[in-house]
Amino acid sequence: ETGVTQTPRHLVMGMTNKKSLKCEQHLGHNAMYWYKQSAKKPLELMFVYNFKEQTENNSVPSRFSPECPNSSHLFLHLHTLQPEDSALYLCASSPPSGGYNEQFFGPGTRLTVL
Amino acid sequence: SQQGEEDPQALSIQEGENATMNCSYKTSINNLQWYRQNSGRGLVHLILIRSNEREKHSGRLRVTLDTSKKSSSLLITASRAADTASYFCATDARTGANSKLTFGKGITLSVRP
Numbered sequence: 298e299t300g301v302t303q304t305p306r307h308l309v310m311g312m313t314n315k316k317s318l319k320c321e322q323h324l325g326h327n328a329m330y331w332y333k334q335s336a337k338k339p340l341e342l343m344f345v346y347n348f349k350e351q352t353e354n355n356s357v358p359s360r361f362s363p364e365c366p367n368s369s370h371l372f373l374h375l376h377t378l379q380p381e382d383s384a385l386y387l388c389a390s391s392p393p394s395g396g397y398n399e400q401f402f403g404p405g406t407r408l409t410v411l
Numbered sequence: 412s413q414q415g416e417e418d419p420q421a422l423s424i425q426e427g428e429n430a431t432m433n434c435s436y437k438t439s440i441n442n443l444q445w446y447r448q449n450s451g452r453g454l455v456h457l458i459l460i461r462s463n464e465r466e467k468h469s470g471r472l473r474v475t476l477d478t479s480k481k482s483s484s485l486l487i488t489a490s491r492a493a494d495t496a497s498y499f500c501a502t503d504a505r506t507g508a509n510s511k512l513t514f515g516k517g518i519t520l521s522v523r524p
Contacts, residue, residue: 402453
């Protein structure tokens, strides 16, 4: 248990569905991250939020829409996804520091797009 | 572009043996971190080594960093079946603010009982 929770743990959706992934941390961290993990590929950073402000968008398609209402919660809204978007989506958070940060990961949401 | 690249891609050892995993990277870093991931789960932070450090220990883990060769190694001593997992190195090139980690593809370690 890292203190970062993600729901749902598994999600199956059609290409026309709209769904949301949720991430929550009560570790007092100020930065939150979304990553995509596909088989045989390195972990891909998607978005970074720092004190609720988006500081990084790693050229992610607009069918993925993040939302960070406060420093403890992060959402990833999904719309009109493609089968190649099937992957494990990981949320992470990190504390403020002088530049030496470990990231705390949630267990991930296994997404399957049919 | 991929920063950390682990070697080997897969490693199978007997319980009690030591496991050595290597990571190479391309650009200057602020720190390098190793993470473990059990199948289908999130990543767990193992150890962080700063760019001005050469070696660090944590329990059965030993990490080295050679900035001149842009490489790091993770040694797990006296391995256990529970060490079976994927291991990732991640480089952080930023100073200040929050980290932006670049991960490698990972090494699959199997420890046979």
